[in-house]
Amino acid sequence: MALVRPGSGSAQPAKLRWGELEEDDGEDLDFLLPPKQVIGPDENGIKKIIEYKFNEDGNKVKITTTTRTRKLANARLSKRAVERRSWPKFGDAVHEDVGARLTMVSTEEILLERPRAPGSKADEPKAGGDSLSQLGKGGAALKLCRTCGKKGDHWTSQCPYKDLAPQAEAFSDKPPTSDAATGAAGTGKYVPPSVRAGADRTGSDMRRRNDENSVRVTNLSEDTREPDLLELFRPFGAVSRVYVALDKNTSISRGFGFVNFVNREDAQRAINKLNGYGYDNLILRVEWATPRTN
């Protein structure tokens, strides 16, 4: 049985398809037209161009274009702009005709810093999907950390070593003139943080204050680095430290690491969200870490 659409009887003339339509029945007959004429510019800077074309109806039409050259156009520019035109050209523009180009494409090589450390997985497309990228890509800006001096990874406020850095000096009552401080700078001799100027000598070690909010991450792929961990956990709150355990000899990741949060609630939220999270084709385990055994 044949299916027949209404109105598609055999008497109907075949409809042209879109692709079968003639482009345009007019061939290119421009060679039949008189040549284009350019008159002027005259002493007033007026230039005329006379050309002939066929219009849609196939009739020959004459088109006259009148333009003003720059001499006159200058009158409309600001004095400063006109003056700039007389400046000598420099760089690549030296080889250009006067007025040929007002702007030049610079061929100077400008080296940009890599926004991320080489080897960071942020450079590769992640198999795990895009939900990660929403979790907090820092963007491609150039970042300079004032705490650890590293360029590229993070801002000062996100420095993994922020809480470990000797920052007490800035808040010290006394100017940092102690022997220890100056001696260290002068001789390069090591001065333990607890002895440095401005150090907290009350006995409580403030630099370890956040160690309890420590989260253990296991089942990491072996090419996950600390910057990757930071990127992964940073969206949940201020991170005070990231650490990936490396094999002492081979420097290959042992597949686990730690992330310390400034705030316990942030750590808990990160655990809730990231435990069981697919990362690099592995399912992460994220839990509270038991305190380090010394």
Place this chain on the structure above:
DNA sequence: CATGAGCGC
């Protein structure tokens, strides 16, 4: 599977 490092007054 699995719980992190090092400097030296």
